[in-house]
Amino acid sequence: MTNIFDVAKKANVSKSTVSRVFSGSRHVSEKSRQKIIAAADELGYVPNILARQMRQQKTNIIGFVATSYYPAVGSLLSYITHIAEEKGYSVNVYFTKDKEQELNVLNYLKLHVLDGLFLVSTRNGWNTIKEFAKYGPISTWRRIDSCSIYSSYIDHYPLYKQILLYIENTYEVDSIGHILNDRKKSNTKARIKAINEFEHDYPCTDNNWQLFFPEQGGAGKQAALTYLKTTNPPKVVLAYSDYVAADFISTLREHQVDVPRDVKVFGFDNSDFGKYMNISTVDTYLEIQAINCINNIISRLENKKFEEIKITPKLIIRTTC
Amino acid sequence: MTNIFDVAKKANVSKSTVSRVFSGSRHVSEKSRQKIIAAADELGYVPNILARQMRQQKTNIIGFVATSYYPAVGSLLSYITHIAEEKGYSVNVYFTKDKEQELNVLNYLKLHVLDGLFLVSTRNGWNTIKEFAKYGPISTWRRIDSCSIYSSYIDHYPLYKQILLYIENTYEVDSIGHILNDRKKSNTKARIKAINEFEHDYPCTDNNWQLFFPEQGGAGKQAALTYLKTTNPPKVVLAYSDYVAADFISTLREHQVDVPRDVKVFGFDNSDFGKYMNISTVDTYLEIQAINCINNIISRLENKKFEEIKITPKLIIRTTC
DNA sequence: GTGAAAGCGCTAACAC
DNA sequence: GTGTTAGCGCTTTCAC
Numbered sequence: 001m002t003n004i005f006d007v008a009k010k011a012n013v014s015k016s017t018v019s020r021v022f023s024g025s026r027h028v029s030e031k032s033r034q035k036i037i038a039a040a041d042e043l044g045y046v047p048n049i050l051a052r053q054m055r056q057q058k059t060n061i062i063g064f065v066a067t068s069y070y071p072a073v074g075s076l077l078s079y080i081t082h083i084a085e086e087k088g089y090s091v092n093v094y095f096t097k098d099k100e101q102e103l104n105v106l107n108y109l110k111l112h113v114l115d116g117l118f119l120v121s122t123r124n125g126w127n128t129i130k131e132f133a134k135y136g137p138i139s140t141w142r143r144i145d146s147c148s149i150y151s152s153y154i155d156h157y158p159l160y161k162q163i164l165l166y167i168e169n170t171y172e173v174d175s176i177g178h179i180l181n182d183r184k185k186s187n188t189k190a191r192i193k194a195i196n197e198f199e200h201d202y203p204c205t206d207n208n209w210q211l212f213f214p215e216q217g218g219a220g221k222q223a224a225l226t227y228l229k230t231t232n233p234p235k236v237v238l239a240y241s242d243y244v245a246a247d248f249i250s251t252l253r254e255h256q257v258d259v260p261r262d263v264k265v266f267g268f269d270n271s272d273f274g275k276y277m278n279i280s281t282v283d284t285y286l287e288i289q290a291i292n293c294i295n296n297i298i299s300r301l302e303n304k305k306f307e308e309i310k311i312t313p314k315l316i317i318r319t320t321c
Numbered sequence: 322m323t324n325i326f327d328v329a330k331k332a333n334v335s336k337s338t339v340s341r342v343f344s345g346s347r348h349v350s351e352k353s354r355q356k357i358i359a360a361a362d363e364l365g366y367v368p369n370i371l372a373r374q375m376r377q378q379k380t381n382i383i384g385f386v387a388t389s390y391y392p393a394v395g396s397l398l399s400y401i402t403h404i405a406e407e408k409g410y411s412v413n414v415y416f417t418k419d420k421e422q423e424l425n426v427l428n429y430l431k432l433h434v435l436d437g438l439f440l441v442s443t444r445n446g447w448n449t450i451k452e453f454a455k456y457g458p459i460s461t462w463r464r465i466d467s468c469s470i471y472s473s474y475i476d477h478y479p480l481y482k483q484i485l486l487y488i489e490n491t492y493e494v495d496s497i498g499h500i501l502n503d504r505k506k507s508n509t510k511a512r513i514k515a516i517n518e519f520e521h522d523y524p525c526t527d528n529n530w531q532l533f534f535p536e537q538g539g540a541g542k543q544a545a546l547t548y549l550k551t552t553n554p555p556k557v558v559l560a561y562s563d564y565v566a567a568d569f570i571s572t573l574r575e576h577q578v579d580v581p582r583d584v585k586v587f588g589f590d591n592s593d594f595g596k597y598m599n600i601s602t603v604d605t606y607l608e609i610q611a612i613n614c615i616n617n618i619i620s621r622l623e624n625k626k627f628e629e630i631k632i633t634p635k636l637i638i639r640t641t642c
Numbered sequence: 643g644t645g646a647a648a649g650c651g652c653t654a655a656c657a658c
Numbered sequence: 659g660t661g662t663t664a665g666c667g668c669t670t671t672c673a674c
Contacts, residue, residue, distance in 0.1 A: 003667055014645045019669060029643060049434050051667035054375035055650055061413070071593070074395025081416050091414050092382070095402050113370050246597040253599075272392070276567040277598060278574070324651055335661045340653060350659060372651035376666055 002043045011039035022047045057112040062297060064093045065105055066120035070216040071243055071271055072286060073120055076141065079290035080118055087298050089115070099123045109135040116297035137300035139293040141286075143186040150300075152292035152308070154284045156187045159313050160194035160238075163266060163282065166315065167236050168202055171264065177209035177234035179223045179244055187240075188212070209234045213244070220247025227263075228255055235263055236321070242267035242274030242281050249277065249320065264321040280321035283314045323364045332360035343368045378433040383618060385414045386426055387441035391537040392564055392592055393607060394441055397462065400611035401439055408619050410436070420444045430456040437618035440470075458621035460614040462607075464507040471621075473613035473629070475605045477508045480634050481515035481559075484587060484603065487636065488557050489523055492585065498530035498555030500544045500565055508561075509533070530555045534565070541568025548584075549576055556584055557642070563588035563595030563602050570598065570641065585642040601642035604635045 004022075008015045013032055020028045021036045028036075039045075053059045062084055066073050081091045092114065096102040102123045108114040109132050119140040122129060126144055133148035143153035167176060178195065181188045195207050211226060213219035220239065224247070227233050239245035245267035249259050259265055267274045270283035288309050299306040325343075329336045334353055341349045342357045349357075360366075374380045383405055387394050402412045413435065417423040423444045429435040430453050440461040443450060447465055454469035464474035488497060499516065502509045516528050532547060534540035541560065545568070548554050560566035566588035570580050580586055588595045591604035609630050620627040 001667095004669095005667080015668080016645060016670080017643085019667095020644090023669075027643060032643080046428075046432060048667050049429075049432055050371075050375045050378060050380070051650095052669080054371045054652090054666085055668045055670090057371060057650075059371070064414075069395060069399035071392060071395060074390060074392065074398070077395070077398070077414065078390035078416065081414050085416065085418075085422075093385075093398065093402050093412050093414055095399065095406065097406075101406075107367075108370075111367060111370055243593075246593075250597040250599060272564075272567075273594070273597065276571040276594065278571060322651095325653095326651080336651090337653080337662080338660060340651095341660090344653075348659060353659080369651050372666095373653080375650085375668090376652045376654090378666075 001048070002045045003048065004045075006043055007036060007040050007045045010043060011035040023052075058115055059113060060089050061092050061114050062089050062294070063105055063108060063114040063117045064091050064120065065102065065117060065122070066093075066095055067102075067123055068121070068215060068217065069095060070241075071273065072241065072269060075271070075286055076118075076120060076290050079287050080294045083291060083294045084298070089298065096123055103128075106132040109138075115301055118293050118297065137297045139296045141289040141293060143190070150293065150296040152289045152296075152311070154289070154311065154313055155190060157190035157194050159282060159284075160191045161198060162315065163238060164194060164198045167264075167266075167321075168198075168205065171236065173235045174204060175206035175209065175232075175234040175236075177211075177227070177237040178207065179211050179213065179219065179237060179239040179248065181212070181240045182214035183212050191240075206234070209237075216241060216243055218247075220244040220249075221251045224248045224251035224255070227252065228257070233263065236266070237263055238266045239268065241269050242271040242277075242279055245279050245281070245320070246273040246277050249279065260320050266321050270316055274316075274318070278319040280318045281316050283316055285311045285313065322369070323366045324369065325366075327364055328357060328360045328366045331364060332356040344373075379436055380434060381410050382413050382435050383410050383615070384426055384429060384435040384438045385412050385441065386423065386438060386443070387414075387416055388423075388444055389442070389536060389538065390416060391562075392594065393562065393590060396592065396607055397439075397441060397611050400608050401615045404612060404615045405619070410619065417444055424449075427453040430459075436622055439614050439618065458618045460617045462610040462614060464511075471614065471617040473610045473617075473632070475610070475632065475634055476511060478511035478515050480603060480605075481512045482519060483636065484559060485515060485519045488585075488587075488642075489519075489526065492557065494556040495525060496527035496530065496553075496555040496557075498532075498548070498558040499528065500532050500534065500540065500558060500560040500569065502533070502561045503535035504533050512561075527555070530558075537562060537564055539568075541565040541570075542572045545569045545572035545576070548573065549578070554584070557587070558584055559587045560589065562590050563592040563598075563600055566600050566602070566641070567594040567598050570600070581641050587642050591637055595637075595639070599640040601639045602637050604637055606632045606634065 004015050004018050008018045017028060017032055018036050021033055064077055084091050094105045109117055116137040130146060130148050139150040141152055144151045180191060199207055211223050239248055245265050249265055252259060267279040267281035270281045274281040288311050292308055296306050325336050325339050329339045338349060338353055339357050342354055385398055405412050415426045430438055437458040451467060451469050460471040462473055465472045520528050532544050560569055566586050570586055573580060588600040588602040591602045595602040609632050613629055617627050
């Protein structure tokens with residue numbers, strides 16, 4: 001493996017000058033530059049990235065952290081990786097199985113193994129995580145108000161109210177069911193707030209059929225099984241993602257429940273599952289959330305101005321509702 | 322940041338001994354070890370990973386390379402990352418936009434930035450890629466016979482024949498349509514071989530409705546639009562993935578074509594799309610393919626014996642066929 | 643604009 | 659079992 005010294009020798013200059021050429025410094029004469037490029041070409045020299053990383057204590061790697069895999073995770077990853085690559089960063093993926101492992105990854109920021117962090121979902125509390133923000137930029141699509149962690153979130157409160165109002169005004173129903181995420185999540189809290197206010201305005205509509213599933217995998221199926229056992233189940237059910245809705249619908253249909261005749265279903269996030277199964281849903285512009293997050297990380301890393309793209313969610317009415 | 326020397330000083334030993342403790346060498350007396358651990362704890366010492374990487378010219382990072390994102394890519398990534406993490410490796414994701422960028426990633430093997438490579442899909446030819454196998458283990462779930470690149474593949478030839486036979490024996494159809502992948506891919510070639518032999522055995526069944534889409538995105542929709550324009554279209558259509566089948570079916574249904582009454586559809590790979598849309602498909606045990614690939618990479622990296630898991634695909638008949 | 647020299651923090655070959 | 663020593667390849671002051 002030819003190194004910087006070989007090139008310097010061949011081009012009759014010092015290591016420093018070669019280094020300047022390859023790290024893009026402008027303080028090199030055109031003549032030296034030519035000589036060096038020629039020598040490097042001839043020797044097939046390529047800078048050793050590991051040495052550079054070690055020297056600068058910077059890897060140009062951004063960590064992508066999730067607790068589990070579900071389709072939206074893949075989409076987020078794809079969006080983020082594309083932008084990162086464009087800007088000269090690569091993306092390292094971590095599926096954390098417990099708090100400790102997540103702390104390990106967070107520590108990578110401190111150890112300069114990762115330059116920045118995008119959090120899909122977390123195991124430790126935000127207060128623990130915030131502590132690491134001083135070691136490098138962290139961003140997330142989760143809702144969190146913090147000056148140290150950037151968050152490109154959708155406020156589920158007005159959105160959920162909008163959906164509830166839409167249902168109230170469109171169908172003659174006396175009960176609405178809710179398949180919700182983890183009680184502790186701010187999105188869930190926002191939805192519950194929306195439900196409570198809605199119940200206050202429309203006391204005739206029953207919103208008590210509520211199920212909570214912290215994990216998306218299997219949630220829809222379980223919800224459907226519970227639904228089937230419910231006497232007098234709601235005529236409309238709102239799921240917290242298209243993926244969960246898809247699973248819910250397909251399990252119901254297996255048990256001869258007709259969607260939308262017997263029960264109407266609303267998804268959330270406008271994923272491929274929603275599209276192909278024709279599920280009514282809300283487009284929350286996941287891609288823009290991802291773009292905002294990665295752009296924020298990179299602009300903080302490079303001390304550039306961050307331009308945030310504003311997101312306006314949109315209801316998409318299809319055939320399940 | 323406290324370094325190995327600080328710990329050595331505090332524990333009254335040499336750097337080497339400290340290094341031995343933290344790199345897991347057994348040749349350290351229990352007494353020294355205790356002293357060192359205590360000193361490290363007190364100073365909050367953590368080995369600098371970048372320095373170690375630089376020294377060993379090894380990063381414990383495995384590259385995951387794909388040309389584009391579709392759901393199976395996400396599943397593969399999730400399977401691979403879990404195993405890699407378990408064994409002390411992390412996974413770096415690359416979506417390559419052209420041949421050159423892919424070559425860049427391949428070069429990372431040579432530059433010791435990546436220890437191994439898992440290829441989901443590629444832009445350069447296998448002969449080009451093979452050249453890099455000497456720099457580190459490469460594996461893929463694509464079909465390729467090579468001693469340098471490990472491949473955990475499913476032979477589509479007997480499988481496709483099995484599906485065709487199943488259709489022939491179950492339905493009274495005189496034509497079968499095929500939505501296929503890139504003509505150049507060995508899976509596609511294997512399927513065409515199966516079709517040709519099948520046509521020879523059953524000359525009354527027309528297999529001429531064949532469409533080719535190198536990319537999964539949009540393939541199903543386009544195929545459906547072509548299908549709608551075809552006079553006398555086939556009564557059974559085989560798609561090359563559940564994802565494509567899902568898109569195909571949902572587009573047909575939008576145009577009032579009833580699946581399975583008007584046309585029966587077969588998917589491939591038994592993904593969530595297949596499950597939720599109740600698409601008949603083939604389980605090719607993607608997870609085992611991924612496990613084989615990552616285990617192969619790691620065992621080659623660590624000079625351990627590789628235990629391959631054998632895969633036997635399975636037809637899954639659901640409601641679209 | 644260029645070169646000399648000092649490290650970044652670690653590992654591993656060698657000697658004892 | 660432990661210490662000495664020589665780097666890994668690069669960047670970055672600091673002179674000139």
